Amino acid sequence: MVYARLAEEYMKESVLYDMRNWIPQVLTPAFGLDDSEKEKSELFVEDLCRxxxxHWVRDTEVFAHELLRVQLSPFLTLAGCTATRPKALVGLRYEDIEFQLFPPPVKGRPPIVIMKLNLKHVERSSGKRKRKVFAFYEAEDLACCGVTFMLALALADGAFKNKLTSLSDVYSLVVPSDTDRIRLQWDEDWAQGPVFRDVEHTANVIRVSKTKALDYSKHRHHLIRLGRTSGFEKKLEFYDLRRASGKRLKEHRQIMGHRGDVYERYYMPSLIDRDCQAIYLGPTRRDNLIRAVGRLICHERAPKALTDVQKFDISQHPKLLELIKERTQCVRDLKDHGFSTIKSAKRTKWFEKHKSIQADINTLKRQVKDDCLEKTIAEFHKTVHTADLDRRLRAFVQST
Structure with a gap:
């Protein structure tokens, strides 16, 4: 592509042929390069459980901080369940995750906790990046439950806006009848903070940094060391998880009457609506829960129209007042030229000017009203669950 931009033409096939053969025919024999195919092993769920x-039972390694041990467990699980490149998880931030609580199938039971994982920097084979969204629920095997561990990390950090501090705070919540779910929001100080973080050294202690993400090389070091602790002969790499997961998650192309990759490029939604967790880990698939996360969010109390106060504020919009002033002046000009009404001035330049100004007023009003209503609705959905939870928590504290 660089050559094409500079030379304004594509390379000739003969040049490309020489380039493709340069390494195997010239460099390899000249420097004794190893061109044998690399072993491509796989880590399936049985290996992940091992x-x-x-990690939790037999490892005697002392981490610089024990939170690093906790972080490694969900990192491995998510890497396996998403079949993504590890670097897509390394820089994961709290704002890339959302916990949603759904009503239980049996009344009186704790809510169903779903974790929505938004991987924004997933590389495709073309080199372009595409966002992918996954959904996870609580796994049957606690050791491989990414939801529980990620929830624990968030609670330990105090990252929730409602100041939730324990699992009991979460599981005691009840989804109101006027909404289909509760969305837990992040504290503004934590939203852009990395989830998997490194340690920092101070004069007296070693503590977990609030802003420094644990880089890929350290994740890789922990995996290699854990593989040796587990007794694996091969020096493990994250791509072993990716290859095994990719094989299990592989689905047939969805047919919509399109040719090539039209569906994948233009129609495929961001949410992966497959139970990747069950496909990889092996328990009963719960695709209905995964699809529930992808449904459009709704709330009966969401704003449906502007309030009188908002309408008044719009009527005082500076640009709108300026246009109204121009329209008033235009009406005066019409009357000064002997026209008693606007309609009587039809087919004159003053009439056309008035018509143009009125169109601008109508357009501006519509745009401002639409923008205001959209912002109001967005703000409602952003804050409603936080406000409801605050009110309930205060009521709970007062009752106890």
Whole structure:
């Protein structure tokens, strides 16, 4: 592409042929390069469980901070369940995650906790990046439950806007009858903070940094060391998880009457509506829960129209007042030229000017009203669950 932009033409096939053969025919024999195919092994769920067991039961390694041990467990699980490149998870921020609580199938039971994972920087084979959204629920095997561990990390950091501090705070919540779910919001100080973080050294202690993400090389070091603790012969790499997961998650192309990759490029939604967790880990698939996350969010109390106060504020919009002033002056000009009404001035330049100004007024009013209503609705959905939870928590504290 660089050559094409500079030379304004594509390379000739003969040049491309020489380039493709330069490494195997010239560099390899000249420098004794190893051109044998690299072993492409896979880590399936049984291997992941072995790693988790070694991680929590048999590992005697002392981490610089024990939170690093906690972080490694969900990192491995998410890497396996999403079949994504590890670097897409390394820079994961709290704002890339959302916990949603759905009503339980049996009244009186705790809510169903779903974690929505938004991977924004997933590289495609073309080199372009595409956002992918996954949904996870609580796994049957606690050691491989990404939701529980990620929830624990958030609670330990105090990252929730409602100041939730324990699992009991979360599981005691009840989804109101006028909404289909509760969305837990992040504290503004934590929203852009990395989830998987490194440590920092102070004069007296080693503590977990609030802003420094644990880089890929350290994640890789922990995986290699854990693989050795588990007794694996091969030096493990994250692509072992990716290859195994990719094989299990592979789905047939969806047919919509399009040719090539039209569907994937233009119609495929961001949410992966497959139970990737069950496909990889093996329990009963719960596709209905995954699809619930992808449904459009609704709330019966969401604003449906502007309030009188908002309408008045719009009527005082500076640009709108300026246009109204121009329209008033235009009407005066019409009357000064002997026209008693606007309609009587039809087919004159003053009539056309008035018509143009009125069109601008109508357009501006519509735009401002639409923008105001959209912002009001967005703000409602952004804050309603936080406000409801605050009110309930205060009521709970007062009752106890």
């Amino acid at each position: 790693l988790q067991n070694a």
